[in-house]
Amino acid sequence: MKARRISLTVNGEAVACEVPVRLNLVDFLRHELGLTGSHVGCEQGACGACTVLLDGQTVRGCLVLAVQADGATVETIEGAGFDDLLADLRAAFHRLNALQCGFCTPGMLLTAQELLVGNPNPSRAEIREYLSGNFCRCTGYQAIVDAVEAVAVARAS
Amino acid sequence: MLALPGEDGAIIAGGQSLLPLLNFRLAAPSCLIDIGRLDELRRIVEGDGYIEIGGLVRHCELAASAVIGEAFPLLHQAIGHIAHPGVRHRGTLGGSLAMADPAGELGACCLALEGRMSLQSVRGQRWVGAEDFFTGIYETALAGDEILTAVRLPRRGPGGIQIFKEVARRRGDFALAGLALVAGANLSNPRLALLGVADRPVLAARTMALLREDGSAMGSAVDRAVAQIGKEVDPAQDPAYPPAYRRHLVQVLLRRTLAELSP
Numbered sequence: 001m002k003a004r005r006i007s008l009t010v011n012g013e014a015v016a017c018e019v020p021v022r023l024n025l026v027d028f029l030r031h032e033l034g035l036t037g038s039h040v041g042c043e044q045g046a047c048g049a050c051t052v053l054l055d056g057q058t059v060r061g062c063l064v065l066a067v068q069a070d071g072a073t074v075e076t077i078e079g080a081g082f083d084d085l086l087a088d089l090r091a092a093f094h095r096l097n098a099l100q101c102g103f104c105t106p107g108m109l110l111t112a113q114e115l116l117v118g119n120p121n122p123s124r125a126e127i128r129e130y131l132s133g134n135f136c137r138c139t140g141y142q143a144i145v146d147a148v149e150a151v152a153v154a155r156a157s
Numbered sequence: 158m159l160a161l162p163g164e165d166g167a168i169i170a171g172g173q174s175l176l177p178l179l180n181f182r183l184a185a186p187s188c189l190i191d192i193g194r195l196d197e198l199r200r201i202v203e204g205d206g207y208i209e210i211g212g213l214v215r216h217c218e219l220a221a222s223a224v225i226g227e228a229f230p231l232l233h234q235a236i237g238h239i240a241h242p243g244v245r246h247r248g249t250l251g252g253s254l255a256m257a258d259p260a261g262e263l264g265a266c267c268l269a270l271e272g273r274m275s276l277q278s279v280r281g282q283r284w285v286g287a288e289d290f291f292t293g294i295y296e297t298a299l300a301g302d303e304i305l306t307a308v309r310l311p312r313r314g315p316g317g318i319q320i321f322k323e324v325a326r327r328r329g330d331f332a333l334a335g336l337a338l339v340a341g342a343n344l345s346n347p348r349l350a351l352l353g354v355a356d357r358p359v360l361a362a363r364t365m366a367l368l369r370e371d372g373s374a375m376g377s378a379v380d381r382a383v384a385q386i387g388k389e390v391d392p393a394q395d396p397a398y399p400p401a402y403r404r405h406l407v408q409v410l411l412r413r414t415l416a417e418l419s420p
Contacts, residue, residue, distance in 0.1 A: 021189070022179065044177040045244055057217070057246040063176040064247065065169075068193060111242065132328035133241020 006070040011079025019066045026050040026061025029076055037077040037106045048134035051107035052076050058114050077106035086113050088151045098147035100138035107134050112148045121152055166190050168304055170213055170252035173244050198306055209309045212251025228312055229270060231319035231337055235262040241329045251305040257297045260331045264291055265358040267308055269337035269350035275307040291357035316342035322410045333398055334406035338414050344374050354392045354403050363389050374418040383408045
């Protein structure tokens, strides 16, 4: 298989690597870099478990090729987790039982973070809508919406 | 590269439709040509009487554009129905139109808005109207060596109507049926495009004619239009969603749309 050399920044560190041209970004992150926090679920962009930040925006890690990320900045749950907002979300998810198996959680957290950065005071309907592309098969979503709402309310006060 | 004989290449723009096909090995092009960094295709240009949207403008960029929101609120309404934020950050207008999914929102919008597509190859550029661009399920007027570089949408007069509605099983799912209504003030010159009910986005021409004749969105005129669109659409057989169901959805959507217009 053809390979290409790519250079990118992953979680603040410069990475240069030769990758097969058809390798997905999420597989590159997991298998080449060992960043297994991003999960591979449906591989068709439906479930959101592979969500990572590409140049600051959430994307499906399964619907981007690693070679397309050449020159880009990528953040995964491992690297994006040290600012206050994400720490608050993590704590609220933990406190309110917004996760069980945890498979969807990294994608949920990154997507919820993006929502709250753009809209610090969302309604429950807006939270549901923004997270509608992230599937959870454990919680029934109620607790996840509770957790995101709780963080928004706490940060507003 | 597309023009080279013997090359079985595929264009990749945002990749939000092509990557699932590659992941499932449903498509196996010998090479991918990534046009994602052609910045000149990623612009929204205001022309004289029209707005031209580059093929690589992403859904999230359309949604964030005040120019688009002002001129074509239809597009802003429609984009909320397209998948999810993570997909809208990558998916492009040109990619969506070139994919030509019969349930695609933007194809129906371009049809209702009388859009024209710019198709370009090493042989030159040509313009194709939305009515002639879509030729079947995942089929378009694009030749093998052409790419869709832009869509030109004529500006509408003030006080017009633009309404998009669809029904999907879940937020962001493929539409089971949807409609895009574009008209002047008081429902003059209505254009009603439908998605999800044929092998391509289609105009409901006879319902449009009836709305034009009646010149109203009230009372019996609504009933007549709803009955007419039920006769007009002819969805394909589908075990999960029989034609009668999709026909019913289109009728419900039209009734809701016209209800919004009555004073």
